[in-house]
Amino acid sequence: MASSALISDTQSWKDLRAHVEEINKTHLRDLLNHTDRCQSMMVEFDGILIDYSRQRATLDTLKKLFNLAEAAHVKEKIIRMFNGEHINSTENRPVLHVALRAPRDAVINSDGKNVVPEVWHVLDKIRDFSERVRSGSWVGATGKALKDVVAVGIGGSFLGPLFVHTALQTEAEASECARGRQLRFLANVDPIDVARNITGLNPETTLVVVVSKTFTTAETMLNARTMREWISSALGPQAVAKHMVAVSTNLKLVEQFGIDPNNAFAFWDWVGGRFSVCSAVGVLPLSLQYGFSIVEKFLKGASSVDQHFLSAPFEKNIPVLLGLLSVWNVSFLGYPARAILPYSQALEKLAPHIQQVSMESNGKGVSIDGVPLPYQTGEIDFGEPGTNGQHSFYQLIHQGRVIPCDFIGVVKSQQPIYLKDEVVNNHDELMSNFFAQPDALAYGKTPEQLRKENIPEHLVSHKTFSGNRPSLSILLPSLTAYNIGQLLAIYEHRVAVQGFVWGINSFDQWGVELGKSLATQVRKQLHASRKKGESVEGFNFSTKMLITRYLEASADVPSDPSTLLPNI
Numbered sequence: 001m002a003s004s005a006l007i008s009d010t011q012s013w014k015d016l017r018a019h020v021e022e023i024n025k026t027h028l029r030d031l032l033n034h035t036d037r038c039q040s041m042m043v044e045f046d047g048i049l050i051d052y053s054r055q056r057a058t059l060d061t062l063k064k065l066f067n068l069a070e071a072a073h074v075k076e077k078i079i080r081m082f083n084g085e086h087i088n089s090t091e092n093r094p095v096l097h098v099a100l101r102a103p104r105d106a107v108i109n110s111d112g113k114n115v116v117p118e119v120w121h122v123l124d125k126i127r128d129f130s131e132r133v134r135s136g137s138w139v140g141a142t143g144k145a146l147k148d149v150v151a152v153g154i155g156g157s158f159l160g161p162l163f164v165h166t167a168l169q170t171e172a173e174a175s176e177c178a179r180g181r182q183l184r185f186l187a188n189v190d191p192i193d194v195a196r197n198i199t200g201l202n203p204e205t206t207l208v209v210v211v212s213k214t215f216t217t218a219e220t221m222l223n224a225r226t227m228r229e230w231i232s233s234a235l236g237p238q239a240v241a242k243h244m245v246a247v248s249t250n251l252k253l254v255e256q257f258g259i260d261p262n263n264a265f266a267f268w269d270w271v272g273g274r275f276s277v278c279s280a281v282g283v284l285p286l287s288l289q290y291g292f293s294i295v296e297k298f299l300k301g302a303s304s305v306d307q308h309f310l311s312a313p314f315e316k317n318i319p320v321l322l323g324l325l326s327v328w329n330v331s332f333l334g335y336p337a338r339a340i341l342p343y344s345q346a347l348e349k350l351a352p353h354i355q356q357v358s359m360e361s362n363g364k365g366v367s368i369d370g371v372p373l374p375y376q377t378g379e380i381d382f383g384e385p386g387t388n389g390q391h392s393f394y395q396l397i398h399q400g401r402v403i404p405c406d407f408i409g410v411v412k413s414q415q416p417i418y419l420k421d422e423v424v425n426n427h428d429e430l431m432s433n434f435f436a437q438p439d440a441l442a443y444g445k446t447p448e449q450l451r452k453e454n455i456p457e458h459l460v461s462h463k464t465f466s467g468n469r470p471s472l473s474i475l476l477p478s479l480t481a482y483n484i485g486q487l488l489a490i491y492e493h494r495v496a497v498q499g500f501v502w503g504i505n506s507f508d509q510w511g512v513e514l515g516k517s518l519a520t521q522v523r524k525q526l527h528a529s530r531k532k533g534e535s536v537e538g539f540n541f542s543t544k545m546l547i548t549r550y551l552e553a554s555a556d557v558p559s560d561p562s563t564l565l566p567n568i
């Protein structure tokens with residue numbers, strides 16, 4: 001399938017380019033009047049309703065997007081992914097996060113081997129370990145039960161688990177299962193993050209889970225050594241065996257670090273970091289907090305969407321539709337950003353997680369065959385829960401730049417509140433905004449409407465809303481572990497579809513390497529300057545000046561310190 005032909009050279013791409021002119025003659029205000037159009041722009045699957053009628057698209061646009069998908073061989077690429085082919089060609093790896101949530105009896109082959117039994121071997125090990133910790137049969141070095149967990153990891157070894165944890169925290173069944181337990185995440189190498197995470201924790205009752213696919217990430221390893229010091233300085237070095245476990249693909253380095261290999265939970269190089277929340281990366285910390293049976297529901301929700309993605313026709317395939325519409329917005333309508341706006345506080349960490357899933361995957365400059373692209377890929381993802389975002393950046397979305405929005409609403413609140421004598425209950429109040437905002441963006445408000453309302457003439461232009469601003473609405477029935485899994489898989493596959501169309505490798509991340517290697521040079525310099533007083537050399541004028549100023553202004557930092565941990 002590899003070829004240096006770019007999707008932008010195909011007739012389908014050119015047709016869509018030409019079609020923009022047609023769409024520019026329309027306004028969502030009018031498009032929304034066509035009931036047939038709107039009806040065919042609603043899709044339902046497994047309790048989830050998607051309404052994309054507020055996209056700047058007609059049924060003809062959709063037809064052209066399906067042609068584009070065909071020209072980009074999207075169907076074949078999806079099948080190749082599920083078949084375990086090495087579609088991550090620059091790293092020569094399959095991309096099989098779908099195997100992480102496949103049922104026990106599924107068969108998913110990679111390099112001639114069914115990977116599902118090894119997935120379940122690790123899941124069973126997690127179930128067993130987390131039950132022993134939760135029941136108090138696995139105790140710490142002083143015989144106390146371990147009720148608090150600090151998960152140390154960054155990027156994909158952090159954001160997905162944090163998203164799911166935040167979403168489950170207030171879910172009735174999950175929160176009951178987590179009673180008396182805490183799960184914290186130490187990600188940043190900033191010592192302040194260490195201080196925040198250990199504050200209020202007792203090493204005797206704390207389990208540290210070091211999560212790193214490579215077990216070489218500088219930030220994670222320094223934080224892991226810091227946590228090891230925190231434990232051993234309080235309880236003695238032998239306590240590490242009882243208080244530290246690891247999740248990694250690199251079990252050799254785990255052992256070298258001093259963690260018992262029996263307490264290491266494996267995953268595989270066919271799981272990309274940002275797609276790893278369904279591996280031990282997420283399943284271990286979440287099972288320790290909520291119990292394995294809750295996490296299993298999350299995996300089932302994701303698996304249900306996996307099957308839908310693989311088998312549903314494109315006209316009804318949620319990740320495919322959303323992926324194609326994102327390509328339409330970015331590559332044809334020229335909107336470079338996307339706002340992820342969940343009307344649920346429980347989903348407050350969805351946008352940061354999808355930011356990595358999407359931007360690390362699709363922020364590329366060359367095709368999968370290494371050909372420089374004449375078009376931009378990826379989009380700038382950001383977001384906040386509604387209604388908080390409304391009082392922050394929505395002004396720009398309503399009257400400034402056009403940013404396609406994903407509105408995500410939930411039918412049944414995790415935590416309903418009813419107050420006597422209120423007009424509506426609290427969740428209805430929230431959802432009133434969820435329903436209103438997409439229409440405000442789509443319809444806008446004309447000067448004529450304002451004049452009819454007797455708005456003073458000098459304010460008319462200020463109060464005018466152009467409208468015609470696209471969004472889509474995702475309505476979830478509730479926010480259980482299962483629904484959270486569904487939502488995750490929708491976004492993961494949508495990002496893959498976008499990459500498949502753009503013809504890029506969405507599964508590597510070479511762009512993060514340069515900064516890492518330059519930091520190594522700076523680290524060496526800081527060491528040499530602090531220890532031996534060496535002057536700053538080998539940098540450009542600006543960096544040299546900045547580092548020199550930093551060193552001079554922090555000359556009181558001891559050159560040969562004894563261990564100091566945060567004390568707040």
Ligand SMILES: O=P(O)(O)OC[C@H]1O[C@](O)(CO)[C@@H](O)[C@@H]1O
Nearest residue numbers: 155156157212213214217273512
């Ligand atoms: O799990 P690891 O190997 O510590 O890597 C953490 C993160 O670093 C990256 O490699 C780059 O930021 C991500 O892709 C990954 O999720």
